[in-house]
Amino acid sequence: MSAPRPREPLAVRLLLIGLAFAAIALFLVIPLAAVFVEAFRHGAGAWLAAVSEPDARHALKLTLLVAAIAVPVNAAFGLAAGWALGKFRFPGRNLVLTLIDLPFAVSPIVAGLVFVLAFGRSSLLGGWLAGHGIEVVFAVPGIVLATVFVTFPFVARELVPLMQSQGTDEEEAARVLGAGFFTTFLRVTLPNVKWALLYGIVLCTARAVGEFGAVSVVSGHIRGATNTLPLHVEALYNEYAFQGAFAAASLLTLVALAAMLAKAFLSRHAGEEAP
Amino acid sequence: MSIEVRSVSKSFGSFLALDDVSLQVGDGEFVALLGPSGSGKTSLLRIIAGLEEPDRGTVHFHGEDATRRDARERRVGFVFQHYALFRRMSVFENVAFGLRVKPRAERPPETDVKRRVTELLKLVQLDWLGDRLPSELSGGQRQRVALARALAVEPKVLLLDEPFGSLDARVRQELRRWLRRLHDEIHLTSLFVTHDQEEALEVADRVVLLDRGRSSRTAPPRSSSRSPPPRSSSTFSAR
Numbered sequence: 119m120s121a122p123r124p125r126e127p128l129a130v131r132l133l134l135i136g137l138a139f140a141a142i143a144l145f146l147v148i149p150l151a152a153v154f155v156e157a158f159r160h161g162a163g164a165w166l167a168a169v170s171e172p173d174a175r176h177a178l179k180l181t182l183l184v185a186a187i188a189v190p191v192n193a194a195f196g197l198a199a200g201w202a203l204g205k206f207r208f209p210g211r212n213l214v215l216t217l218i219d220l221p222f223a224v225s226p227i228v229a230g231l232v233f234v235l236a237f238g239r240s241s242l243l244g245g246w247l248a249g250h251g252i253e254v255v256f257a258v259p260g261i262v263l264a265t266v267f268v269t270f271p272f273v274a275r276e277l278v279p280l281m282q283s284q285g286t287d288e289e290e291a292a293r294v295l296g297a298g299f300f301t302t303f304l305r306v307t308l309p310n311v312k313w314a315l316l317y318g319i320v321l322c323t324a325r326a327v328g329e330f331g332a333v334s335v336v337s338g339h340i341r342g343a344t345n346t347l348p349l350h351v352e353a354l355y356n357e358y359a360f361q362g363a364f365a366a367a368s369l370l371t372l373v374a375l376a377a378m379l380a381k382a383f384l385s386r387h388a389g390e391e392a393p
Numbered sequence: 394m395s396i397e398v399r400s401v402s403k404s405f406g407s408f409l410a411l412d413d414v415s416l417q418v419g420d421g422e423f424v425a426l427l428g429p430s431g432s433g434k435t436s437l438l439r440i441i442a443g444l445e446e447p448d449r450g451t452v453h454f455h456g457e458d459a460t461r462r463d464a465r466e467r468r469v470g471f472v473f474q475h476y477a478l479f480r481r482m483s484v485f486e487n488v489a490f491g492l493r494v495k496p497r498a499e500r501p502p503e504t505d506v507k508r509r510v511t512e513l514l515k516l517v518q519l520d521w522l523g524d525r526l527p528s529e530l531s532g533g534q535r536q537r538v539a540l541a542r543a544l545a546v547e548p549k550v551l552l553l554d555e556p557f558g559s560l561d562a563r564v565r566q567e568l569r570r571w572l573r574r575l576h577d578e579i580h581l582t583s584l585f586v587t588h589d590q591e592e593a594l595e596v597a598d599r600v601v602l603l604d605r606g607r608s609s610r611t612a613p614p615r616s617s618s619r620s621p622p623p624r625s626s627s628t629f630s631a632r
């Protein structure tokens with residue numbers, strides 16, 4: 119059953135394996151370790167002080183708030199997109215499929231600028247909103263919008279191909295058995311993509327927490343007001359406040375590591391869902 | 394409940410899949426729809442079940458026009474060509490599904506669901522596999538689960554789309570006999586799709602041919618010494 123193993127000489131194999139490990143160490147392990155070494159250089163007390171300082175606390179809270187809005191919104195969008203694009207054929211479907219990837223293709227800076235143009239005070243929409251006391255650009259709503267935009271593809275990309283490959287057989291079986299639309303969705307469609315959905319949510323969360331470019335443009339960098347955690351890191355770093363910058367960065371790194379672990383766990387289950 | 398298809402046509406794009414097809418299945422009758430692959434058998438079953446709308450023509454149940462009736466309200470049992478079992482549900486939950494999704498007023502209590510599902514699993518001889526997932530079953534077992542699931546809601550008619558198509562010859566032979574015996578017991582109006590002539594002749598009371606979207610009736614007496622045709626079918630021919 120097993121495929122014949124390649125038969126390169128031992129020395130070549132060892133060399134290649136060694137090179138792979140060296141590359142991983144150089145590009146992944148050492149930088150990650152450096153973040154924690156720097157963060158704890160002056161001890162755990164200094165780290166704690168740096169992450170619980172008011173601006174850092176505010177940045178952390180804002181980051182969590184933004185993720186708490188952007189991730190559920192994109193989970194819902196992604197489910198809707200996966201369902202519509204995966205289960206149905208309609209005119210314009212290919213266009214929509216291409217548009218879903220737009221946030222990946224566009225540079226985050228450009229995405230940020232687009233939101234500034236669309237919602238800035240000098241724009242029609244922005245002016246109208248400002249007239250009703252709603253600030254979007256250089257305020258929290260803008261940060262949320264930019265994050266939603268940048269993280270939109272993650273869930274949809276997992277779900278569209280999966281739902282397409284699963285087809286509509288089970289939904290039709292449910293319908294003939296008398297199940298209505300919502301019942302079918304909740305009992306059949308959703309459970310069939312549960313792990314892929316969670317997988318997409320993890321990727322989406324990691325990016326929502328870590329997003330810098332687009333958020334940087336719309337936030338205005340107002341300390342204690344519109345700085346998210348990544349922006350806070352940058353601000354401190356630019357002021358040579360390395361201890362604080364790395365302490366905050368260590369939090370972001372922890373989120374990334376947790377996402378990696380969750381990803382590894384979920385990808386095994388997500389694999390089972392493909393028919 | 395009788396099924397009557399009157400002059401149904403259906404195109405997919407410019408391709409005419411069903412061309413003025415008419416067909417009758419009397420109350421309690423077991424009819425085989427025989428035709429080569431691509432002749433429109435699945436399309437016709439889907440139209441009868443309400444999963445597809447005909448371009449022209451009507452579908453009647455028990456003499457009533459049901460063409461505009463939603464698939465959910467047709468009370469049709471459908472056994473799909475590729476089973477279409479719910480992959481994330483156990484065998485038991487698959488069979489129970491139709492009972493659990495009934496409107497609250499008609500939904501049987503949990504004890505009745507249990508009893509009914511167990512009965513059905515016994516009927517298809519799978520009561521010992523209730524906890525398994527569909528992926529853990531053989532093709533023949535999946536097919537019987539699909540049948541039990543369709544029967545759970547007490548359908549008025551049963552539509553079977555090449556139910557034994559992907560099984561090996563021996564299992565096929567067995568299931569075929571078993572299905573015939575089952576029909577002789579419960580007399581459920583059944584339309585059985587196949588591309589295998591021998592299968593059609595052996596299992597059904599009557600065979601209808603479908604060729605490139607056109608139907609022609611044939612009425613060979615079932616080559617059978619096993620059982621007389623069900624009583625209800627003679628009622629039909631007397632009409």
Ligand SMILES: Nc1ncnc2c1ncn2[C@@H]1O[C@H](COP(=O)(O)OP(=O)(O)O)[C@@H](O)[C@H]1O
Binds near residue numbers: 408432433436
């Ligand atoms: N949804 C569809 N879209 C386009 N063509 C279809 C569709 N369903 C069936 N057809 C075509 O209609 C013809 C009959 O199909 P089908 O009813 O599945 O035949 P059978 O079940 O007898 O093999 C085939 O040529 C098939 O390609």
Ligand SMILES: [Mg+2]
Binds near residue numbers: 434436
């Ligand atoms: Mg077919």
